Amino acid sequence: MKISVLGEGTHRQSCQDCAARDFAICAALDNTELRELAQLSRHVRFESGATVFAQTNMATSFFSVHEGTLRLYKLLPDSRRQIVGFALPGDFLGLSGLPQHEFSAEAIGRVALCQFSKESFATFAENRPGLLRRIIELAGRELARAQEHMVLLGRRSAEEKIASFLIGWRDRLSGIGRGGEILPLPMKRLDIADHLGLTIETVSRTFSKLERDGVIQIFAGGVVLDVARAEALSGGAS
Template structure:
């Protein structure tokens, strides 16, 4: 059930919502988000506008084409960003990780749906309130621009990923990109968590689920990575980077 409908009475039925049990200054995702530039006093201003939302696996934060009334900061968990095509097929546009802001779109309606892949915690801000706060703090606006540039780079990488690369190159590039994004959020490790399923990866990379599974198994047999519960351990970064470079 979608959360961000613009109707407060429906919000309570879709998820749990409450004031933060932790302050913005204690938020584990703060350093990876645009709010990292704020002073403690300014974080208080931000916190006064926010509301905690907790989703369970399978719940939808907002749906495609619904009014974009709010923006969200992902604190914990991963969301799948999905766009349905006119013929009913779906394209996984990306995955939102801790530190990512969602809803910062120029359109009045969400171009994608955001679906929880597991337990997710977010901060919700009214769009107009958040816009007013950003306008009053030039350094926050600069951080927002920098974030937009980073997300544009991710979108360009995705376009390249869907181009002429082989299936093995696509999978290698995806794993390295995910590792870099987790590191940006403060979770640097040779083991990369894969909260999304093989079908999600396939729909993101323009492959079939069988092909994704086959490429992961091939890389595992070549000792390039090790398949572990819930993710992969990257054993040969040089080979992965060579593959990702195409």
């Protein structure tokens, strides 16, 4: 059974009926402002595996994810990799505001993004408290997610990591209206390993064990998840 990754959005005509509108920074804007912001944005697409920006680059743009999934990662000099998160539709990239990108971003499957030049976006946002508050809201949510992930990385066992990850991923997708019977996992096992502080072998073994124990069923590109059982194995929330 082959599961299609998050559906390909048709290239939208306007921001009004953008599928990501309610999840993105755009939710803070009225239709007039939205048109104005649209003037400042470029719609860009990337093929699977493409680098949207790299950690070493100067950050000249902000991005808002319109469609698809990205891996956001940092590398150590010896090429150990930590995936600090996956970006989904509505996510805003560039929150740190620092002159250099804090991490690299690569497309997992095809992605579509709205790109804003840093200066023009800053000018647009400068005196729009509603938009600034929206950015604070998204940043706060991101920070909370990061802190939760620290608990996972620092204090959970391999099995708890996988179970927690699957539950968290499912909840995130639900939150943007992509919930469903099947939980798509567009990222590879190696991505999951580098996100959870494990090796690919341990991820694979743990998936197999969870399947043997009836917690998940594995398909190409995703799993079916028994949420209650996964929660029981996750070590608990918080």
